[in-house]
Amino acid sequence: MIPGPFEYFAPRSLSDAVKFLSAHKDDVKILSGGQSLLPLMKMRLSKPAFVVDIGRLPGLDQIVEQGDHLVIGALVTHAQIEFSVLLKTKCPLLPQTATTIADVQVRNRGTIGGSIAHADPAGDWPATIIALDAEIQVSGPNGERWVKCDEFFLGLLMSVLEPDEIVTAVKVPVTGNDKTAYMKAAPRSSGFAVVGVAVRLAVNSSGTCSRAAIGITGVTDKAYRPGRVEQMLTGKRLDTSTIQQAAAEACRNVEPIEDINGSAEYRKQLTEVYVTRAVEAALRT
Numbered sequence: 001m002i003p004g005p006f007e008y009f010a011p012r013s014l015s016d017a018v019k020f021l022s023a024h025k026d027d028v029k030i031l032s033g034g035q036s037l038l039p040l041m042k043m044r045l046s047k048p049a050f051v052v053d054i055g056r057l058p059g060l061d062q063i064v065e066q067g068d069h070l071v072i073g074a075l076v077t078h079a080q081i082e083f084s085v086l087l088k089t090k091c092p093l094l095p096q097t098a099t100t101i102a103d104v105q106v107r108n109r110g111t112i113g114g115s116i117a118h119a120d121p122a123g124d125w126p127a128t129i130i131a132l133d134a135e136i137q138v139s140g141p142n143g144e145r146w147v148k149c150d151e152f153f154l155g156l157l158m159s160v161l162e163p164d165e166i167v168t169a170v171k172v173p174v175t176g177n178d179k180t181a182y183m184k185a186a187p188r189s190s191g192f193a194v195v196g197v198a199v200r201l202a203v204n205s206s207g208t209c210s211r212a213a214i215g216i217t218g219v220t221d222k223a224y225r226p227g228r229v230e231q232m233l234t235g236k237r238l239d240t241s242t243i244q245q246a247a248a249e250a251c252r253n254v255e256p257i258e259d260i261n262g263s264a265e266y267r268k269q270l271t272e273v274y275v276t277r278a279v280e281a282a283l284r285t
């Protein structure tokens with residue numbers, strides 16, 4: 001399939017990119033890795049008159065350690081994250097997540113900034129970044145702002161991004177000795193999560209969980225933190241029965257979606273199973 005006609009612009013600076021977006025904001029799309037945008041354009045589900053290719057913007061493809069945080073540029077690919085020695089040491093939940101995304105080709109082109117901006121409810125990064133309490137850097141005509149990731153996603157393919165704003169970076173904490181894991185159930189054809197669960201646990205020397213953070217994707221129109229599960233794990237020794245009782249609360253206060261991959265009831269059960277598995281996997285790290 002062939003996309004509709006569009007005017008292509010490849011700016012060399014962030015300010016030129018923002019100016020172009022502002023001038024054409026009613027009918028413009030940003031192109032990063034193209035792994036979501038190009039299929040949509042080829043199917044004519046997206047028909048922008050203007051496409052801004054941000055792939056040549058300088059400095060957005062770096063992973064930088066800043067004190068007790070890591071700043072990951074928006075153009076960093078899933079593959080860069082998968083193989084980053086720095087991340088494997090300082091924030092392993094990111095490479096753990098990246099390895100589960102799609103296939104080698106998609107991981108080589110797709111970017112973390114594009115995935116976050118796209119706000120796909122079955123995307124993997126939203127679960128992981130909300131479990132990490134990440135912040136998202138956004139640049140636009142009024143300069144730069146940082147958005148807490150639990151405020152960023154609004155719903156199906158919707159976020160707080162304005163049409164003339166660009167996601168430029170994601171800031172995550174160094175997770176030190178925390179135990180982390182990402183697990184998902186996904187059809188082999190796409191790899192998109194029917195249920196995806198990111199887990200970050202702080203466990204003290206006596207084996208008690210002192211902090212639990214969990215992000216869940218694929219289940220509703222946006223990734224969420226199951227607050228009740230986190231509460232039920234915190235302050236406890238995480239034996240099988242404690243984990244299973246907590247996991248049973250994973251869909252409290254949410255209404256799982258229904259689609260060709262499964263009914264709401266199926267998703268609810270799958271979520272319990274994958275929360276249990278992801279917590280157990282984190283404890284083994």
Ligand SMILES: Cc1cc2nc3c(=O)[nH]c(=O)nc-3n(C[C@H](O)[C@H](O)[C@H](O)COP(=O)(O)OP(=O)(O)OC[C@H]3O[C@@H](n4cnc5c(N)ncnc54)[C@H](O)[C@@H]3O)c2cc1C
Nearest residue numbers: 030032033034035036037102110111114117123124167191
């Ligand atoms: C076969 C296949 C399987 C896949 N499987 C998975 C999977 O298992 N898990 C998963 O999470 N994803 C999966 N994806 C999606 C993939 O991860 C994409 O890379 C990702 O969704 C979008 O990133 P991108 O860089 O390709 O963005 P693009 O496709 O270039 O852009 C996506 C959208 O975000 C906007 N955008 C892009 N970058 C920015 C930015 N910096 N600031 C503001 N807006 C921006 C674009 O305008 C567009 O609307 C799959 C894709 C394919 C084709």
